[in-house]
Amino acid sequence: MSFLQQLKVLIVDDTSTSRMLIRDGLEQLGIRNIIHANDGEQALKMMMSTPAHLIISDFNMPKLDGLQLLQAIRSYKPTAATPFIILTGKADATVLARGRALGLNNYLMKPVDMDALKRAIEGVVGKLR
Amino acid sequence: MASLATGNHIIQGEYRVTADPDVALTTLLGSCVAACIWDPLLHVGGMNHFLLPGDNEQQIRDSERFGVHLMELLVNALFRHGASRQRLVAKLFGGANMNSQLADIGSRNAEFAQRFLRNEDIKIVGESLGGDRARKLQFWPATGRARQMLLPKDVAPSEPRKTLVPDLAGSGAVELF
Numbered sequence: 676m677s678f679l680q681q682l683k684v685l686i687v688d689d690t691s692t693s694r695m696l697i698r699d700g701l702e703q704l705g706i707r708n709i710i711h712a713n714d715g716e717q718a719l720k721m722m723m724s725t726p727a728h729l730i731i732s733d734f735n736m737p738k739l740d741g742l743q744l745l746q747a748i749r750s751y752k753p754t755a756a757t758p759f760i761i762l763t764g765k766a767d768a769t770v771l772a773r774g775r776a777l778g779l780n781n782y783l784m785k786p787v788d789m790d791a792l793k794r795a796i797e798g799v800v801g802k803l804r
Numbered sequence: 805m806a807s808l809a810t811g812n813h814i815i816q817g818e819y820r821v822t823a824d825p826d827v828a829l830t831t832l833l834g835s836c837v838a839a840c841i842w843d844p845l846l847h848v849g850g851m852n853h854f855l856l857p858g859d860n861e862q863q864i865r866d867s868e869r870f871g872v873h874l875m876e877l878l879v880n881a882l883f884r885h886g887a888s889r890q891r892l893v894a895k896l897f898g899g900a901n902m903n904s905q906l907a908d909i910g911s912r913n914a915e916f917a918q919r920f921l922r923n924e925d926i927k928i929v930g931e932s933l934g935g936d937r938a939r940k941l942q943f944w945p946a947t948g949r950a951r952q953m954l955l956p957k958d959v960a961p962s963e964p965r966k967t968l969v970p971d972l973a974g975s976g977a978v979e980l981f
Contacts, residue, residue, distance in 0.1 A: 691923050691924055692872050692923045692924060693872055737889075764873070785873045786870045786872065787869065
């Protein structure tokens with residue numbers, strides 16, 4: 676199996692339309708192994724049972740927001756090094772500084788540009804093709 | 805880009821959420837669509853106003869991504885006011901096909917809004933979409949009450965044909981840490 680076929684990506688977003696948009700973008704890049712969660716709590720459970728290689732998460736979510744999820748992922752040893760990309764509505768310097776301090780790998784602004792999505796993923800897992 | 809309206813009149817690309825029972829949000833719609841979404845138990849609601857243009861498939865995809873973003877901003881603002889996703893209901897207005905030369909842009913905007921709400925399980929409890937006349941809309945977010953007036957056929961709101969979508973490339977910018 677190729678790298679892209681093996682790469683498992685977890686999309687976390689409470690808006691199902693947004694999850695579908697990101698899934699479409701990932702599929703266009705050749706990524707096939709995609710799972711989703713509606714919120715941070717569900718994402719954490721999934722990461723503990725069937726961990727993904729990369730997490731793409733919305734920031735603005737009920738229960739756990741994107742940064743709280745990141746913090747939880749980083750503090751759980753088996754997932755502490757999993758690349759984490761956050762999607763935000765606006766580039767808030769405080770949020771990004773907190774993200775950086777928590778070990779955020781990258782962020783993307785919504786609405787997500789598909790080329791930017793590709794660059795962001797390549798930035799954390801290496802060239803896709 | 806999308807922004808929070810400062811007054812009670814919502815123009816294209818804006819949205820506003822309030823729980824103030826005395827506030828009526830207003831807007832003027834041609835091909836644009838306004839989604840009015842509220843939580844009937846908490847008496848908090850809001851409105852957005854968008855136009856998703858595009859002459860070809862790529863442009864349409866880009867503008868729909870922007871549309872999803874605008875809908876999300878409204879819904880997220882409702883959550884911040886304490887609204888519950890399960891209780892949200894919506895009314896849709898606008899999407900007129902104002903000009904036969906502009907094909908079906910109004911219908912496309914209306915279908916987009918319906919599709920989004922269906923995907924998100926937000927029930928549409930009222931809608932007035934399509935036709936060929938502009939609409940003047942008033943919406944009371946706290947109660948969900950809405951009142952519209954169809955304008956005479958030759959009256960079109962002065963919508964910028966150029967859209968608020970343009971900067972998508974920049975908006976998706978990545979900053980590598």
